[in-house]
Amino acid sequence: MESVKLPDKLCLKNTRLIDPVQNLDQTGDLVIENGKISAVNAGCSGARVWDMNGAIVCPGFFDIHVHLREPGFEDAETIRSGQEAAGGGGFTAVACMPNTMPALDHAGVVRWVSEEAAKFPVAVHPIAAITKQRAGEELTEMVELHKAGAVAFSDDGGYVENSDLMRRALEYSLLTNAPIITHAEDFKLTGSGVMHEGAVSTRLGLAGIPRLSEDIATVRDLMLAEYTGGRLHLAHVSTEGALRALEDAVKRGAKVTAEVTPHHLLLTDKAVQGYSTYTKMKPPLREESDTKALIAGLKNRSFAAIATDHAPHTSDLKEVPFDEAAFGIIGLETAVGLIWDKLVMTEQITASYMVNLFCAGPREIVNLPVPAIKVGEAVELTVFHPDEKWTVDTAEFYSKSNNSPYAGWELTGRPWGILKGSLWAGRIQPGF
C-alpha cells in the first residue's frame, strides 16, 4: 500500500461525522486544507469534493496493543506491513510491543522503530520493555526510553514473576508517568496449557489454562499498583474474575486502566473445536459467562480501550499441531468491522462509544494527544462505512500473516482507510 497525497483543498461530502469528545454525531461535510481541518459542516465551495456516500469520518483510531515483529521476525510482519494493515484497518496509530529481537529495551532500538515508522502515515508508538531483554531480572532505563519515544512499559508475552521487581517497576515508572502494561499470567498455573481449561479442553484432550492463571496474576499487580500508586494498565483482560478485581481496585482508587480484545468479547473456547491454531492465543478464548461479563464491563466503562493484540505468525508456526502452534492471532484489519457489526449494530454500544474506545480511550492511557474534528486541528481521521457488507478474506490482508480466526466471516461495516496530515492511506479510496 502506498499513501496518496490529498488535493490541496478537499471536501469530504456526505459523511457521518462522529467525535465523542466534541459531542459530535451528524451527517455533513468536512474541508481539509494543507493537512488541517478548515471547515466543519460549512459546505464544499472551492474544494475538490469526495462523495463519501455515507461513510463515517471520525478522529483517528489508535490500537494500543500490536506486535509488529520487527526487528527480528520480519517473515511474520514488518513495521511497514503492520502499518499498512493498521491503515487498511482504519487505525492512524498503533503502540507496538517490545517482544522483538532484540527487544525494545534500550533507547537506540526504540528510536530506530520510530524512524522506520516515519516513512508511512500510521504513527507507531513503541512500548519499551519493563526489564532488560524481558528477562524479568533488571529494570530497563525507563527515563531514557521514555525520552526516546516509549509511551509505556511492558514485558508482554511474559509476566514479571518477581513481585518485588514489579513493585519497583510501578514505583520507578512514576518518573515518566508512562503506565506499566501487564500481561497477567501465572505461568506455573498455565503449565503446558494451550487453551482455556473447561469442558471443551477436556473433550479435545488439550491441556488447559485455568482462569486462575490470569486472575491471580492480575490481583497481584492490582495490589502492587494500589500500594505503590503506580500506573498500571491491564492488557487483554479475558476473565470475569480479572474484570471484577479491576473494578474493585478502581473503586478503591488505584490508578488502573484496562483493555479488551475483539476476540475475547466475541469468541469462546467453543471456537477451538476443530483444533484451528487460529483460535490459539493468550489469554485463551474463555467461556460465554466471560464474554458476557466482558461486554457488560465494556458497557459500564470498566475498559478504556479495545485493543487487537495483533500478533502475526508465519504459517510455519501455525500450520502445525495445535499443541505446537505459536500463541496469537492478527486483528488490525478486522477489529473495526467486528465491533461495528457485533456490538454497535446489535445496539450493545453506541457508535460514538465505539469511537471513544478506539480513539480517546487508549490514547489517554499512554498520554497521547487525542485528535479531534475541529477547525484548525491537524488531520488524523479514520474512515469506515457503516453499511458496507464484506467477507473477511485473509488473502487480501495487508499484514504479512494470515492467522485470523475470522476468515470467511461476513461483516457489515468496513474500514476504508485513514487521512493523516495531507495523506490518504487505505484499502478503499473514496473520490477516485
Add this chain to the structure above:
Amino acid sequence: MKFRVKAKLADADGMRRTLTRLAHEIIERNKGLQNLVLVGMQTRGIHIAGRLKKLINEIEGGDVPSGVLDVTLYRDDFRLKFKQPQVQVTSINFDIDEKNIILVDDVMYTGRTVRAALDALMDLGRAARIQLVVLVDRGHRELPLKPDFVGKNVPTSIGEEVRVRMEESDGEDAILLVEREDLDEEDQADGV
C-alpha cells in the same frame, strides 16, 4: 430404485417341488452322503442350503453337516463399488479337507460371486470336490463357470433381475422376475 414385477416364476409349491428335485439329484449324483457337506452362501443361499439339508436328511436318513459362507472379503469389486461392504458371518465348524462340498446360492448370474466363494473355500482348506447348486440360473456369465445343479434356467435381459424370496427372510416363498424402472449406481452395486 424402482422395480416392477414382470412375472412370478414360482410360488411356494413350485419352489418346494424344485428343491425336492434338487435334493434327489444331489443324492443320486453323489451316490449317498459320504463326506457330503453343504455350504450356503450369504444370505438366501443359507436358507436354501437349510431346506436342502432337511430334505436330504429326510430322504437318505442321516445328518449332513452344513456351514455358512460370506464372500464379501473375496469380491473382486470390493474397491470398485459404491458402498461399504456389509461383511457377514462365515461359519464352517468342520474341517473341509477331503470333503465333498455342495456350494449353495440362490441366483447365478455373472459367476463372480461363485469365483469369490471358490477362493474363500480354498483358503479354508483342500476340499476333495466342490459342486455348485443354484435355485435359478439367469445367464449372462462373465466367467467360465457352470452350476452342477440348477433349479430353473431363466433367460433374462440385463434390465431384469431375479428375486428369490424365502419364508425365512422375506415371509414368503417365491421366485420373481422383476424389471428395473430406473437404474442408479448404488443399486448396481448390489447385484453381482
Add this chain to the structure above:
Amino acid sequence: MASEKKKGRILSSRHLLGLEGMAGEEIANILDTADALKEILDRPIKKVPTLRGVTVVNLFFEASTRTRLSFELAEKRLSADLMNFSTSGSSVVKGETLLDTARNIEAMRIDVVVVRHQCPGVPGFLADRLSSVVVNAGDGAHEHPTQALLDLLTLRQKFGDIKGLKVAIIGDIAHSRVVKSNIYGLKALGAEVMVCGPPTLIPRDVESLQVKVTHNVDKALEWADTINVLRLQLERQKSGFLPSLREYYWTFGITMERLSRLREAPVILHPGPMNRGVEIESAVADSDYAVILDQVTNGVAVRMAVLVLLSAPEIAV
C-alpha cells in the same frame, strides 16, 4: 445377490478420527463386522485378499508397540501392503514438519493412514490435508477410537448387550485418550459410565461428558458391572499429580483384597501395557475376572473391521 440390508454406508465418515458423535447404530455395525471377521483369525490360513492393492502406512510419532502390532496384523490379515513409519513427532527434535510428512504421504498415493501422535487433533490435521483415509490410532489425550471399539466388543461378547451396563473407568482420567473414546462409545450404546481417580487426575468439567465421578475406588467397584483399569503413566508422579506410586496403589490399585469384599467381582479390562503392582495387582491381572487377552484378540478384529469398512470408496454422488 442384492442384500436386503439398508443402503448407504455403515460408517458415515470417510475417516475414523474419534467416536464422539458417532451413532450407536454405526458403532454396533463396526462391532458386527468385527465379529464376522474374527473367524479369519482362527483359520489355518489367516488371510483374506480383501485389501489387495490397498496401501496402508502406520504413521507412529509416538512409540506404541502394542497398537502398532495390532494394526499391522489386521492389515496383513486383509492382504494390504503396509509400511511402518515411526518417528518422534516432538517439535524439539523434529526433522521435517508434520505438514511435510503429510505432503510426502500424498505424493506416495497412500490409501490409508493410521496415525498415532502425542498432539490432540493430528489425525484431523492430516484428514484435512490428505486424500487418504485417516484412522486415529491415538492422539494425545483426545481419542483412541479403536481401543474403545475393542473394549466395547469385549464387553458385548461378555455381557451380550451393553445397554444398561455399569462401567467404571479407573485411573488417570485427565491424560487418557482411552477414557473419552470409551465414554462416547459406551454412552452411544446405552451404558452408564463412572470415572474414578484422584482429584488431580480428573479433568475439569468432566461431568459435561455425562459421567458420574468418584474418588473412592471401593464405591466404583461396588457400583460397576465391569471396570476399565487405566495404565498409570509413571511420570505423573514426577510432574506432581501424585505423591508416590506406592500411595496410588494403596488408594486406587485393583487388588484381590478389594475384590474379595464385593458380592460379585466385576469383569476387568485393561488397555495395556499393565504396570503390575501400580494400578493392578498381578493376581487380579492373571485371574479369570480379567479379559485382557480377549481384548488383544478383539483389537485385531476391530481394526480389520475399520480398515475393511473405510477402504471402500465413497458413495458416488
